[in-house]
Amino acid sequence: MYNKAGAGVRKMESNRWLTALFILIVMYAGIYYYTKSVMVIATLGLPVALVIFVGIIYWMKALGDKAEAYADRALDARRGAVAEEAVGNLLADLPAKYYVVNDFASKKGNIDHIVISTKGILTVETKSHRGVVTCEGEMLKRDGEPFEMDFIKQAWAEAYSIRDLLTEKGVCNLRPQPVIVFTDADVQVKGKVRGVHIIGIKDLHAFLEGLPAWMSERLSKGIIDCLSST
CATH class of the missing domain: 3.40.1350 (Trna Endonuclease; Chain: A, domain 1)
Incomplete structure (x- = not known):
């Protein structure tokens, strides 16, 4: 037996989870700064405030979708790693x-x-x-x-x-x-x-x-x- 089964997929899974976590942190930081600046936005007038509000909501949704996509890929990678390890264990018994x-x-x-x-x-x-x-x-x-x-x-x-x-x-x-x-x-x-x-x-x-x-x-x-x- 040479090399460990599923090692490459496990590394890919970890990278995707870290990417998803980073995106979520950025998204929550954006929400924090948004709530701090609500009063500032309000002083700009309703039309400008609405435009900025919609832009922020769209940006946060896009980041959330991206984080969810990376998390889904990480879950797929985990299943792939488990599959490789299962086959690797069977081959090790040959x-x-x-x-x-x-x-x-x-x-x-x-x-x-x-x-x-x-x-x-x-x-x-x-x-x-x-x-x-x-x-x-x-x-x-x-x-x-x-x-x-x-x-x-x-x-x-x-x-x-x-x-x-x-x-x-x-x-x-x-x-x-x-x-x-x-x-x-x-x-x-x-x-x-x-x-x-x-x-x-x-x-x-x-x-x-x-x-x-x-x-x-x-x-x-x-x-x-x-x-x-x-």
């Missing part, structure tokens, strides 16, 4: 023949988990979405509606970034198998979607155990050494 890298920084962003063994190399992306996950044609859906982004495209981009890294380092020209694991959804997808395995967290161990062994231990070790030193 036999010694599996090597796991968590929170790997690639050119296409952080990859939640990379699993290397004689069964090949897998890039694993975790999702904390709830609901029922299905597939219609080549489109992944939740409760009958498309996801907010193309997770399949994201998974392939991460896999190819690892292939490019291994090629650049002269290890091999191997393309990892991308996998998306949903931790809180009812996954009703059977097989692959556009070449990507879509599974629920309860099926993760069985999925890994069911993969055939085909990679030499020498190549497996070379990939592990490459990723560990990057």
